Amino acid sequence: MARVFVTGSADGLGLAVARTLSDEGHEVVVHARSRERLEAVAALLERGAAAVVGDLSDPDQTRAVAEQVNELGPMDAVIHNAGVYSGALVLPVNVVAPYLLTALIRRPARLVYLSSGMHQGGRPDLRGRDWTGRRVTASYSDSKLFVTALAAAVARRWPEVCSNAVDPGWVPTKMGGPGAPDDLRLGHLTQEWLATGDDPRARTSGGYWHHQELLDPHPAVRDEQF
Template sequence: MDLHLKGRRALVTGSSSGLGEAIARLLAAEGADVVVHGRNAARAEAVAETIRGDGGAATAAVGDLGTDEGADAVAALAGPVDILVNNAGVYDHMGWDDLTSGDWADIYNVNVIAAARMIRRLVPGMRARGWGRVIQIGGGLASQPMADAPHYNATLAARHNLATSLARELKGTGVTSNVVSPGAILVDHVRELVTRIAPARGWSGEWADLERAASGEWVPNDADRFGRPHEIAGAVAYLCGAYADYVSGATLRVDGGTVRSAF
């Protein structure tokens, strides 16, 4: 299937590893000219080099999106982009009793305000050119939060909300705004977290055993496993392409049925 991404330029924030890397690599494979973003120059350039080695087009842009200066630098390096995927974010497993007001402010800055910074810098150009895609990487915890990590849950809800608000703002411009909402995805930090909490939860055995236990008790879903990065990348690629021209203000859940809702 041709998603008609040839000639489009895409910035994927937080794409020097994990989920963002999978998104960047698939968009490049579909013909987009991809800007790989990260805070570590060597890691971002390594991903860009891998994409180029596979026959794709990619450059690296380094900067801390948690600051206006960093966002300015990344926007300048990226240049005019047609597709913005706001994937960059942080997560920690702190609970209500551990969190300070500073922790709340810090995670909002990185997970929410950083996305708004890039929207402000890049979407006006899309609007002027009459075509664009803006995609937030959200999550099921936005609508079904757990007790742990309340600050993280709340930032996901904010990402979903700002995407819908942006869709209303962009009415009739040719620019769409949507959310891809993953469930638990097997990236390095998720594997490390499951391995760390397994003893306290009575999970044991090989990794396959831990994944089965965690997907059954911790993040129960109908697929009985964690998702894989390429499955999220596929959803993002669809929303970037011509087949999603009529999709805006929507949330595309890719969570194996974790969220128990008909709507």
């Protein structure tokens, strides 16, 4: 059984992933933005899950989250699930936080980054971006292009780690809305599979996945200079 840290696991896909992994007997470390939000994962905590707390829009709190994770011991996998859809915090939460956590958490065997099919509409241009969250300089699509490129870069730089990006589809979560047409179970199956699966395909690296199938990402993802 694996020890897996899931960011943004107080609701949506992150909570679904944490519940499924716990049901399967894995050791889960959940994450909430604040102590008040831990109420959403109370059932998981009662079953033995560990918890870390910190607002991923704040770099100092993100560093503190990494410290809390490292204090718990090495992780087998980290699923970078937390994200926001719009506003000035898109870059801090969707890109800067996964970058900082990747750099600061003791290196696991597997890394999974939540992308989106919308990354195909992202702009491969880093000029003029405000990474602090003080003003809007990037769209959700831009942020998902950046984090997909991050997953590919980690795969190249750390060949001993399986690093992959996942498009979960448009699923009925708080972010996706109740009318989202895709299957919620399929929306988190691939993350779990890449984090803990024994399938040889789940032990590969550098992929962009949708429902356990490899897809071609935006060309910039394979551009090492970008």
